[in-house]
Amino acid sequence: MKYDTQHIDKYLNGELSQMEVKAFEQEIQNDKDFAYEVKLQETAVETVQYANFMDKIETIRNEKSPSEQAPKPSGGIIRRLLPIVGLAAAALIALLIWQPWQQSLYTPYVLNTTQMSSGKQALKEAQDTYNSGDYATALPLLEKFPNNISVQIAKANAEYNLKQYDAAAATLQPIASGNSAYKNTANWYLALTYLKQDQAEKAKAALKEIKSGDYYDGAQKLLKKIK
Numbered sequence: 001m002k003y004d005t006q007h008i009d010k011y012l013n014g015e016l017s018q019m020e021v022k023a024f025e026q027e028i029q030n031d032k033d034f035a036y037e038v039k040l041q042e043t044a045v046e047t048v049q050y051a052n053f054m055d056k057i058e059t060i061r062n063e064k065s066p067s068e069q070a071p072k073p074s075g076g077i078i079r080r081l082l083p084i085v086g087l088a089a090a091a092l093i094a095l096l097i098w099q100p101w102q103q104s105l106y107t108p109y110v111l112n113t114t115q116m117s118s119g120k121q122a123l124k125e126a127q128d129t130y131n132s133g134d135y136a137t138a139l140p141l142l143e144k145f146p147n148n149i150s151v152q153i154a155k156a157n158a159e160y161n162l163k164q165y166d167a168a169a170a171t172l173q174p175i176a177s178g179n180s181a182y183k184n185t186a187n188w189y190l191a192l193t194y195l196k197q198d199q200a201e202k203a204k205a206a207l208k209e210i211k212s213g214d215y216y217d218g219a220q221k222l223l224k225k226i227k
Contacts, residue, residue: 008041022133025161029106106192108133108161109185111154123151130154135161149175149182153189160193168193176206188215191222200226 010016011024028035111127126141135158142155152171159168172193175186187206194203204226210219 005041008038011038012042026133106160109153109157109189111150113148113150123148126151127154130158133161135159149180153182153185156186156189156193160189160196165193165196169197176209184210184213184215188219191219195226 007024011021016024028038111130113123113127122141122144126138126144129141130138132138139155139158139162142151142158145151152175156168156171159165159171169190172186172190175182176190178186187209191203191206194200194206204223207219207223207226210216
């Protein structure tokens with residue numbers, strides 16, 4: 001299938017409206033081939049940006065007169081450039097090892113809870129906003145219920161969808177290491193969060209904590225894929 005590369009480019013450049021971004025990211029979740037195409041274009045853009053950067057450096061050096069020619073980069077300059085080189089290399093590696101199946105593993109956590117207290121209406125608002133997919137608006141609403149484990153898992157999912165992976169992991173870790181009924185759920189989403197951060201060993205450790213229940217089969221299959 002041929003995809004609209006201009007539309008993908010607008011997404012990568014932040015030129016889509018909030019509604020368009022939501023529809024775009026939903027399509028990424030639903031279509032593995034489309035997710036791969038987006039990743040491919042994103043990597044290509046990063047690589048071109050790096051190549052252009054290096055061309056500019058070379059142009060500046062060549063414009064100098066013979067007496068002004070810049071010396072070869074010193075060790076210090078090379079060390080400063082290494083992170084840039086690393087970014088380009090990482091982009092190319094990501095293209096080579098990108099696994100479309102990873103995208104299909106994630107399904108949003110559905111929040112379905114009630115609270116018999118004065119905060120019931122506030123909880124309903126947080127729940128409805130989160131379940132609608134408006135994660136940016138839902139996040140501060142969910143933060144008002146730090147003692148509700150189900151809400152905290154939803155909060156982590158909101159952070160995940162907003163690409164706040166460190167925050168998502170921090171939210172999930174105490175639940176994943178606890179003994180509540182949500183332990184397996186937390187470990188599943190924690191593993192997916194670690195995979196987004198290219199932390200395969202931590203992802204495997206989280207998956208191994210899932211020893212039964214609804215997520216067990218998925219955890220076993222994912223462990224085999226990671227290996």
